[in-house]
Amino acid sequence: MKIGNYSCDISLILDEVKKHVYKTVLLQAPEGIKKHVFQVVDEIETKTKAKVMVSSDPCYGACDVPLHAAKTLGVDLVVQLGHLPVPNLKLPLPVLFVNLLADAREEESVKQAIKKLEGTKIGLVTTAQHIHKLSKVKEVLKNNGFTPVVGKGDNRVARSGQVLGCNMSTVQSISDKVDCFLFLGTGRFHPLGVALTTDKPVVSANPFTLEVLKNEIKEEKEKLLKK
Incomplete structure (x- = not known):
């Protein structure tokens, strides 16, 4: 339905x-x-x-x-x-x-985000609503010369690669193994949570609007840390 x-x-x-x-x-x-x-x-x-x-x-x-x-x-x-x-x-x-x-354009949004990624090992994280597209998104990254890395969270997280607003253990599990994180989803709440969990760059790709954020997430993180 x-x-x-x-x-x-x-x-x-x-x-x-x-x-x-x-x-x-x-x-x-x-x-x-x-x-x-x-x-x-x-x-x-x-x-x-x-x-x-x-x-x-x-x-x-x-x-x-x-x-x-x-x-x-x-x-x-x-x-x-x-x-x-x-x-x-x-x-x-x-x-x-x-x-x-x-029902969004996950693969296309990742293609839009590629130019903002850093390094070659990319930590791939998303929310429950886009988790079914992780395998296709991984292929997009591989086809463009990147190595996608998907982490596994603790016992509060249902699926590999999934992040919750209250739980970033998936990020923590691979933070020392990647050069950069790519968040697939909407809004700034979750990618900001990723950024606050790691010192690696974070790029956010919105599968509905195809908007790609990087500096915006970094700036919001810095504002929060200064408070």
């Missing part, structure tokens, strides 16, 4: 609801997805017997599950859209994490 600029495997939700005969579901989504979320609600309610409620609270990540609301409402299942689970996070009620995969 298409949800804005992302693809959602709705069958994961339908199968889970049917398997456990859940009657009530609380659906949680990031701010940018909320305006599209009712098509997911309609799909669930049409194809199962469950009643779906939508959380209006902000969602800042996989660890930000609306447990209080779920308990107050007495729902059977929480479905969080847009994130991979935190492997070591123990939750007191059933929670299904359904990642949203970006």
